[in-house]
Each structure stands twice: as C-alpha cells, then as structure tokens.
Amino acid sequence: MSANKRNPVLVIGLGRFGGSVARTLERMGHEVLGADTDGARVQEYAQHLTQVVEADCTDSRCLEKLGAKSFSSAVVGIGSDIEASVLAVLALSDLGVRSIWAKATNEKHGRILERTGAHHVVFPEQKMGERVARLLNERLLDFISFGDEFAIARLAAPERIVGLPLVTSECRKKFEVTVIGVKREGQDFLHAVPDTIILPGDMLVVSGRVDKLESFAALDS
Template identity: 75%
Template sequence: MSADKRKPVLVVGLGRFGGAVARTLTNMGSEVLGIDSDPHFVQEYAADLTKVVEADCTDGDMLRQLGVADFEAAVVAIGTDIEASVLTVLALADLGLTNIWAKASNAKHARILERIGATHVVFPEQRMGERVAHLLNERLLDFIAFGDEFAIARLCAPDPIVGLPLVTSACRKKYHVTVVGVKRVGEDFIHAVPDTIIFPDDELVVSGRIKDIERFSAI
C-alpha cells in the first residue's frame, strides 16, 4: 500500500517511546492520531502530528467516537500504568483492531497483553539495553538481534581478512558468519560476492550467531 493511501495510525501515550513512534510515523508520511491523558504531552505534540487529543483511552465509547476502528494499526505506548495499558488494549481489540502494538514493562504484563488482543508486544528498554551492551565493545558499529541467538551487525573489517577476496578469507567456514555487504567511504553499499575484496576501513554487514559475530569482530 502506498504511503499516501495508508490508513491513519493511532498512538496512545505520548511519552518518550510513544512520542518517538508518533513522530517517526509522521515523518514517514502516515497520518497519526496521538492520544494522551496528560495535557502537557497533548500540547507538546499538537504541532507535529496530524491530530492530538486529550482523552481517556480506557473508555471504549470515547475510542469509538474518535473512529479508531478505521485505523490501520494502533500503538499502545503506556508502560508504567499497567491497568490503563491493559484496558486500552482490551478496548481496541473489542473495536475490532487486529494490528495492535503494545509496550510491556515486564513478562507478566506482556502475557496479559497478548491474551487480551495485542498482536505485538515490545520491551523497548530491554531491547535498547541489550543493544548498548553489545555495542560497548566498540568493535560493533550497529547491531540488530533476532531472537536470542542470531543477529545482523555492522562492523569494521577485521585485519586478517583485509586485502583478500571473501572466497579466500572463507568467513563462513572459519568464523561461521556471512558477509552480506560492504560499505566503503564515498561509495554506495554493495552486496558481497565471493570475489569481493575487502579494503582497509571497509565497513561490513554480517549475519550469524551473536557469539560468532562478536568473536569475528575481535579477530
């Protein structure tokens, strides 16, 4: 679906996480309805989003009046008030929304959200904490984990493979990682092939098990 035909997205809770989601969606071309019970946040985001409303989103009748049943998706970014988070997700599910993203503060909260209708549950603080921990070794430039074991990472080319084509360095056989692509200063990203030669200062995008990626970055 093209950006100009996307249905609007509802974001409930305009704190740090919800506000960032709402602004990013707006920058991507989506219409965003932001709702918060705090007039401070309503005022802060009034000029940035398509529409901002001060309301109690645990009230299903209020949500119905706002027309949220016609929305493409909803993000419930309420983290600290678990009761409000649960009641909001429940109200949205009762209105028929089938794409509900919800922020959870702990595992028990997440299980409740999933059982009452949340289709995606996220732990933004936990995810960011894990990401920062992996980046602290200063060898990894960026890091995205998939589950508990696998990841895609961006890192500086380790010295032992510089000057060699990938077929010779045999990263997959020796280090159990796959070099997906290469980015050089002043050049476009290129997809890696067996005869791609790695130059000094190249940045690599690699995939594999987290422990293997970290071991590879340190060789």
C-alpha cells in the same frame, strides 16, 4: 505504497516511546491520531501530528467516539501504568482493531498484553539495554538483534580477511557469519558477492548468531 496512501495509525500514550513512534509515522507519510490523558503533552504534539486529543483510551466507549474502529493499526505506548496499558489493548481488541502494537515494561507485562489481545509486543528499554551492552565492547559499531540470538552488526573488517575475496576467506564456513555488504569511505554501499575483496578500512555488515558476530569482530585481538 505511496506516502499519501499509507494507512492512518492510532497512537495511545505520547510518552518517549509513543511520541517517537507517532512522529516517525508522520514523517513516513501516515496520518496519525495521537491520544494522551496529559493535556500538556497533547499541546506539545499538536503541531507535530495530524490530530491529537486528550482522552482516556482505556474505555472502549471513548475509543469508539474517536473512531478507533476505522483504524487497522494502533500502538499502545503506555508503559508506567500497566493497568491502563492492558485496558487500552483490551478495548482496542474488543473494537476489532486488526493490528495492535503494545509497549511492555517486562516479560510478565508482555504476556498479559498478548493474552489481552496485542498482536505485537515490544520491549524498548530491554532492547536498548542489550544494544548498548553489545556496543560497549567497541568491536561492534552498530547492532540490531532479532530476539532469537540472531543479529546483524556493523564492524571493522578483521585484518585476517583483508586482501582476500570472500570466497577465499570462507567467513561462513570458518566463522559461521555471513558478510552481507561492505561500506568504504566515500563510496556507496556494496552488496557482498563471493568475488568481493575486502580492503583495509572496510566496514562490514555481517549477520549471524550474536556470539559468532562478537568472536568474528574480535579476530584481531
């Protein structure tokens, strides 16, 4: 889909999470209507978003006036005020918005949001905390978790497999991880195939269970 045809998105709550989502959506080519009860925050984002309004979006009548029914997607970025978060999701659900994303501060909050009508619940602080903890061991250089103990990580190639083609090192069989690709300094990303030979200094993109990824990254220890 081309950028000028991307669907408009309503973002409620322009704090750190909601504001980051809104700005990123704008850069991706979406029209974004941002809403917040804080007038100063509305002014801050006035130059960055398609439209920003000071409004209480916990009220379905207010959302209706803003044209929320015309949005197929909405993001509720309210986190600190759980009641406002839940009411905003409920109001969006009552208006028939088809894809509602909502920020949750904890598991209980998340369950309430799901039962209220949120289609997707995210835990940004929890995810970032986990990511930082994984990176602190200095073996995983980058880390993306998918929430079911499966992840993709970037790591330095263990010496044990350097000089070998992937078909010989048998990473999937021996270490229960899959090498997806290889990045070498000054070269484009290489999609890994059985004949790919791992060279000294290679950075690998690897998928698998988190514990297996960490064990694989620690092979030289």
